[in-house]
Amino acid sequence: MARFPIADFNELRTPFYFYDLSLLDRTLAEIKRTARDANFKVHYAIKANANPGILRRIQAAGLGVDAVSGGEILAATEAGFDGSKIVYAGVGKSDDEIRLALDKGIGCFNVESLPELEAIAAIATELGVKAPVAFRVNPNIDAHTHEYITTGLSENKFGIDLELLPGVLDAASKLDSIRIKGLHFHIGSQITENEPFVMLCDTINRLVDEYAAKGIRFDTINVGGGLGIDYADPDRHPIPDFETYFKTFRNHLRLRPDQEVHFELGRSVVAQCGSLITRVLYVKEGLSKRFAIVDAGMTELIRPALYNAHHKIENISSPAGEMHHYDVVGPICESSDCFGKDELLPSVRRGDFLALRSAGAYGEIMASQYNCRPLPMSYFFET
Numbered sequence: 278m279a280r281f282p283i284a285d286f287n288e289l290r291t292p293f294y295f296y297d298l299s300l301l302d303r304t305l306a307e308i309k310r311t312a313r314d315a316n317f318k319v320h321y322a323i324k325a326n327a328n329p330g331i332l333r334r335i336q337a338a339g340l341g342v343d344a345v346s347g348g349e350i351l352a353a354t355e356a357g358f359d360g361s362k363i364v365y366a367g368v369g370k371s372d373d374e375i376r377l378a379l380d381k382g383i384g385c386f387n388v389e390s391l392p393e394l395e396a397i398a399a400i401a402t403e404l405g406v407k408a409p410v411a412f413r414v415n416p417n418i419d420a421h422t423h424e425y426i427t428t429g430l431s432e433n434k435f436g437i438d439l440e441l442l443p444g445v446l447d448a449a450s451k452l453d454s455i456r457i458k459g460l461h462f463h464i465g466s467q468i469t470e471n472e473p474f475v476m477l478c479d480t481i482n483r484l485v486d487e488y489a490a491k492g493i494r495f496d497t498i499n500v501g502g503g504l505g506i507d508y509a510d511p512d513r514h515p516i517p518d519f520e521t522y523f524k525t526f527r528n529h530l531r532l533r534p535d536q537e538v539h540f541e542l543g544r545s546v547v548a549q550c551g552s553l554i555t556r557v558l559y560v561k562e563g564l565s566k567r568f569a570i571v572d573a574g575m576t577e578l579i580r581p582a583l584y585n586a587h588h589k590i591e592n593i594s595s596p597a598g599e600m601h602h603y604d605v606v607g608p609i610c611e612s613s614d615c616f617g618k619d620e621l622l623p624s625v626r627r628g629d630f631l632a633l634r635s636a637g638a639y640g641e642i643m644a645s646q647y648n649c650r651p652l653p654m655s656y657f658f659e660t
């Protein structure tokens with residue numbers, strides 16, 4: 278079990294996010310060590326967590342950013358990221374967002390359709406600049422992950438189908454305000470096997486060869502994100518296996534020496550450094566069940582309600598008590614507002630603090646104000 282400064286928690290209004298910055302720093306150091314190749318560029322997928330305290334650390338470690346909205350571009354630049362280190366994806370970029378991206382000197386647009394390419398070209402012409410673009414290709418690879426977070430299958434709204442790519446490339450080569458940089462892929466999230474990444478490399482190699490034969494070269498290959506984490510046992514794997522992940526691309530991608538590989542990692546960078554801390558409001562005895570009703574709900578952490586995800590729950594106030602089963606539920610008026618059914622926990626009492634672990638990614642950033650609840654606060658600690 279991770280150690281938490283419980284005595285300090287008594288002063289704080291729950292629920293709140295609690296971030297271990299030392300673990301974040303160790304994770305970033307491991308990314309630097311394992312993605313050591315000069316042509317590997319790691320972009321942090323800011324959608325996972327845009328808390329300024331987290332962003333400053335990631336910026337200081339030298340990563341770039343992967344953004345999917347104007348708001349994310351602003352959050353990144355406010356945290357000190359240079360526009361040229363930001364790549365910008367998304368199927369629905371508005372004109373204002375495209376203008377903002379060009380104003381900030383965006384490193385690359387990851388373009389998802391022909392009409393989007395035309396809109397970017399028109400706005401770039403109007404501003405008198407050249408827009409760097411990569412084309413997001415839908416590689417039709419099954420990432421073996423939850424259907425809501427798989428993105429690389431062909432019946433998906435993301436990316437350009439492989440068969441349609443030649444037409445889009447041809448159109449782009451005729452647009453003066455467009456500079457073609459490369460190809461972009463993303464097959465899904467929370468991928469815990471290596472095989473989908475190997476398949477992605479094989480697909481990329483085939484495509485790059487096919488286009489090289491036609492005289493078209495790509496300077497950048499963006500492989501997206503998706504590396505999964507250990508939700509079941511965060512203390513056994515506090516830092517994901519970046520060594521194997523980057524090695525897969527080093528060994529399987531056939532690259533020209535001057536070709537860059539871009540990565541867009543979100544969850545694997547920040548998930549394990551964050552916990553949602555909540556207080557037990559009531560222990561309610563049902564006929565056949567015992568409920569631990571806590572003051573956090575799907576408003577603070579929506580992943581269990583939305584994806585059936587499970588975050589490890591710990592009783593950090595009384596870790597040594599007798600074990601009992603509880604349904605751990607929140608206060609929101611929805612029956613999906615449940616963090617765990619039949620959780621085996623050391624005896625829970627009113628006022629105990631529980632930690633929902635591995636909540637640093639897609640936790641705080643997805644919080645809502647449903648039921649007119651305030652957004653959660655966040656606190657940091659370092660060892």
Ligand code: LLP
Binds near residue numbers: 322501503580
């Ligand atoms: N690049 C693109 C184009 C993406 O769409 C995503 C995530 C990433 C990179 C980062 O993927 P990661 O390394 O974090 O797996 N809210 C969901 C996850 C949604 C992921 C959306 N796209 C969850 O809580 O599981």
